[in-house]
Amino acid sequence: MKRAWLILCCAVTTLAQAQPPQLGRLFSSPEERAQLDAARSGTPPAGAAQAPPPPPAPPPPGPPMELNGVVQRSSGRSTVWLNQAPQQEPHNQVSGPGQLTLRLSNGQVVLLKPGQQYDPASGTVMEVRP
Numbered sequence: 001m002k003r004a005w006l007i008l009c010c011a012v013t014t015l016a017q018a019q020p021p022q023l024g025r026l027f028s029s030p031e032e033r034a035q036l037d038a039a040r041s042g043t044p045p046a047g048a049a050q051a052p053p054p055p056p057a058p059p060p061p062g063p064p065m066e067l068n069g070v071v072q073r074s075s076g077r078s079t080v081w082l083n084q085a086p087q088q089e090p091h092n093q094v095s096g097p098g099q100l101t102l103r104l105s106n107g108q109v110v111l112l113k114p115g116q117q118y119d120p121a122s123g124t125v126m127e128v129r130p
Contacts, residue, residue: 061120066128067100067112 028036068081078094080087082102095101095111102110102118110118110125117128 062105064117064119064121065102065112066117067102067114069114070094070100 063083065082066084068084070078070080072078072094077088080094080100093101100112102112104110104120112118112125115128116125118125
C-alpha cells in the first residue's frame with residue numbers, strides 16, 4: 001500500500017511539472033488601468049476622442065425697421081430715416097419714387113415705402129398705423 005501511495009505521489013508530481021498552470025495575466029496593462037480609473041472617476045481617458053462642441057446658436061433677429069421718410073436732393077444725394085434716425089449709407093438706396101431698397105446685414109434685400117415696417121423675426125413687411 002505504501003508502494004502504491006509512493007507511485008501515485010510520483011505520478012502527480014511528474015504531471016504537475018510537465019504542464020505548468022496557465023494563470024494568464026494577473027494585472028492589467030497601463031492603458032487598461034487608465035481606462036478603468038477614468039471609468040471609475042467619470043472622466044474620459046486622455047487618449048479618447050472627444051465629441052466636438054455644438055455649433056453656436058444663430059444670433060437673434062434684429063428689431064423691426066420702420067421707414068419713416070426719404071428726402072432726395074436735386075444733387076442726387078438722399079437721406080433716409082429708419083426708426084426715426086437719419087441714414088446716409090450707400091447700401092440703402094432710393095429705387096423709385098418714395099421707395100427704398102434696404103440691404104440687410106445678412107445680404108437680404110427688402111423694398112420699403114415710407115410708413116412701412118420690416119420685421120426680421122417674421123420676414124414680413126407691414127403698414128405702420130400712426
